[in-house]
Amino acid sequence: MRRVLVTGGNGGIGRAVCQGFQDQGDTVLAADLPEHDVRDAGALAALMADFRPNVLVALAGGSLGTPRDEYTQEDLDLVLDVNVKGTLNAVREAARHMTAGDAIVTCTSIGARQPSPVTGAPYAAAKAAIGGLTRKFARDLGARGIRVNAVAPGLFLTGRLQGMFDDLAEAERREVLDAIPLGRMPELREIVDPILFLASDAASYITGITLDVNGGRYLPL
Numbered sequence: 249m250r251r252v253l254v255t256g257g258n259g260g261i262g263r264a265v266c267q268g269f270q271d272q273g274d275t276v277l278a279a280d281l282p283e284h285d286v287r288d289a290g291a292l293a294a295l296m297a298d299f300r301p302n303v304l305v306a307l308a309g310g311s312l313g314t315p316r317d318e319y320t321q322e323d324l325d326l327v328l329d330v331n332v333k334g335t336l337n338a339v340r341e342a343a344r345h346m347t348a349g350d351a352i353v354t355c356t357s358i359g360a361r362q363p364s365p366v367t368g369a370p371y372a373a374a375k376a377a378i379g380g381l382t383r384k385f386a387r388d389l390g391a392r393g394i395r396v397n398a399v400a401p402g403l404f405l406t407g408r409l410q411g412m413f414d415d416l417a418e419a420e421r422r423e424v425l426d427a428i429p430l431g432r433m434p435e436l437r438e439i440v441d442p443i444l445f446l447a448s449d450a451a452s453y454i455t456g457i458t459l460d461v462n463g464g465r466y467l468p469l
């Protein structure tokens with residue numbers, strides 16, 4: 249039985265991920281607002297020291313209600329602080345208490361892998377930074393037997409995003425679906441299972457990768 253800490257664990261993907269680990273018999277802590285703010289590095293350090301996770305899934309983030317185009321400096325700070333600093337601090341503080349066999353999964357986005365019509369430049373920058381810090385921590389923590397990988401979800405219609413998708417014109421919705429080789433929107437379990445996999449011993453020789461989970465919409469070589 250492992251101790252699994254999921255930042256953003258009360259979100260659309262987060263709740264499903266917590267359930268997935270619970271179903272495996274793991275002890276799960278959902279670290280989310282208002283009790284747990286990943287922007288508070290000191291509180292994160294105390295939380296990690298207390299819980300001592302074997303697995304960290306760092307999901308806290310997103311566009312956080314900021315506009316795609318007419319964003320303010322405060323919006324930019326919010327998106328970078330939660331996504332980048334929040335992920336970096338969570339990974340750093342969790343890793344202090346981890347040992348060989350433990351694993352970390354961060355969350356970037358298709359919006360960092362290719363330009364997205366849905367999200368803005370702050371989100372693209374933040375999620376690209378998460379890809380960078382994931383590789384750096386994988387390199388540094390490898391010698392201790394701790395693996396660090398990222399998932400890059402395509403569009404998963406969790407609450408807020410369902411609304412954004414529904415607000416698109418029919419032609420835009422068609423364009424989104426036409427760009428997905430599998431030709432359909434995903435189910436939530438289709439991001440949960442890849443995260444469970446990366447956190448498991450089945451992925452024991454995989455570290456530093458970004459696993460694209462997008463129905464083939466982004467196809468790197």
Ligand SMILES: NC(=O)c1ccc[n+]([C@@H]2O[C@H](COP(=O)([O-])OP(=O)(O)OC[C@H]3O[C@@H](n4cnc5c(N)ncnc54)[C@H](O)[C@@H]3O)[C@@H](O)[C@H]2O)c1
Nearest residue numbers: 256258259260261285286307308309310357401403404406
């Ligand atoms: N849903 C998608 O299509 C999609 C696509 C690509 C990437 N992602 C990424 O997946 C992750 C989860 O997305 P989601 O769709 O579940 O979104 P969501 O908004 O439902 O969940 C995000 C969670 O993060 C929490 N959070 C926000 N600020 C926080 C803070 N300062 N401290 C702690 N928790 C905080 C929120 O309260 C929320 O519960 C995000 O990082 C998002 O960028 C989602």
